[in-house]
Amino acid sequence: MPRVTNPWVLGARPRTLPAAVVPVAVGTACAVGAGSAVAGWRAGPALLVSLALQVGTNYANDYSDGVRGTDRARVGPTRLVASGLAEPAAVKRAALAAFGVAGVAGLVLAAVTTWWLVAVGLVCIAAAWGYTGGPRPYGYAGLGELFVFVFFGLVATAGTTFVLIERVTGLSIGAAIPVGLLATALLVVNNLRDIPTDREAGKRTLAVRLGEQRTRVLYVVLLAASFAVASVVSGWSLRPAGALALVAVAAARRPALAVLSGARGPALIPVLGATGKVQLLFGACFTLGLTVSGVL
Numbered sequence: 001m002p003r004v005t006n007p008w009v010l011g012a013r014p015r016t017l018p019a020a021v022v023p024v025a026v027g028t029a030c031a032v033g034a035g036s037a038v039a040g041w042r043a044g045p046a047l048l049v050s051l052a053l054q055v056g057t058n059y060a061n062d063y064s065d066g067v068r069g070t071d072r073a074r075v076g077p078t079r080l081v082a083s084g085l086a087e088p089a090a091v092k093r094a095a096l097a098a099f100g101v102a103g104v105a106g107l108v109l110a111a112v113t114t115w116w117l118v119a120v121g122l123v124c125i126a127a128a129w130g131y132t133g134g135p136r137p138y139g140y141a142g143l144g145e146l147f148v149f150v151f152f153g154l155v156a157t158a159g160t161t162f163v164l165i166e167r168v169t170g171l172s173i174g175a176a177i178p179v180g181l182l183a184t185a186l187l188v189v190n191n192l193r194d195i196p197t198d199r200e201a202g203k204r205t206l207a208v209r210l211g212e213q214r215t216r217v218l219y220v221v222l223l224a225a226s227f228a229v230a231s232v233v234s235g236w237s238l239r240p241a242g243a244l245a246l247v248a249v250a251a252a253r254r255p256a257l258a259v260l261s262g263a264r265g266p267a268l269i270p271v272l273g274a275t276g277k278v279q280l281l282f283g284a285c286f287t288l289g290l291t292v293s294g295v296l
Contacts, residue, residue, distance in 0.1 A: 188206070
């Protein structure tokens with residue numbers, strides 16, 4: 001596969017996009033067999049909302065950290081503002097454009113379901129911007145993981161089910177938990193890599209607060225818990241094929257061992273990509289299993 005060199009593609013941080021795709025896929029699977037007619041076409045706008053919010057968050061993070069000077073010393077993927085590849089104003093416009101795309105797609109869904117979705121969308125955008133932006137960014141206070149779990153786990157998964165069948169089910173809430181745990185693991189390993197530079201810049205992420213060793217344990221616990229909860233949810237919901245998600249355990253072994261063995265700095269960049277692959281494999285298998293059980 002050719003190496004990606006377009007700075008705007010790099011700035012969108014493609015390795016984080018599984019966190020946007022998986023909840024929509026799993027939420028769609030939860031809607032199948034729920035006893036209501038499934039408006040399948042709505043999954044398209046829902047996916048667009050999720051992807052646009054993820055990309056917008058990444059650009060907003062790039063902009064806010066760049067203008068604060070947090071990314072001056074960095075070992076992770078290239079940042080547009082900090083590296084000088086793009087002007088801060090241009091990156092800010094890209095973030096707002098992505099949020100605009102999410103807003104338009106969200107309006108389509110609100111028009112065919114409930115206008116309360118507009119309020120949910122505004123909260124999502126405000127939370128995405130406030131992660132590293134504004135006068136008191138909560139990502140700097142160690143709350144980023146909570147944001148990811150809530151919005152890229154609970155809200156995105158159960159929200160997808162809602163727009164498809166216009167109600168939230170117990171299964172969609174249960175299935176959202178392992179989805180959110182894996183998305184959180186992605187942020188945890190990202191912040192583990194950045195502990196030295198974040199600490200120097202005064203960015204008090206959860207990883208900085210916990211310290212390196214506890215963060216490594218947290219990463220592995222999140223991976224293990226996601227598989228355990230997926231198994232419980234599959235049995236409790238009488239959708240046993242959902243346990244097919246355990247196939248992804250094999251893919252999780254290598255990044256988990258790398259983290260536990262003490263990988264640091266640039267050595268954690270491949271772990272970030274591997275975690276995204278675990279998310280995709282988990283999501284594909286969990287989606288397939290829940291769908292099959294829902295149809296049979």
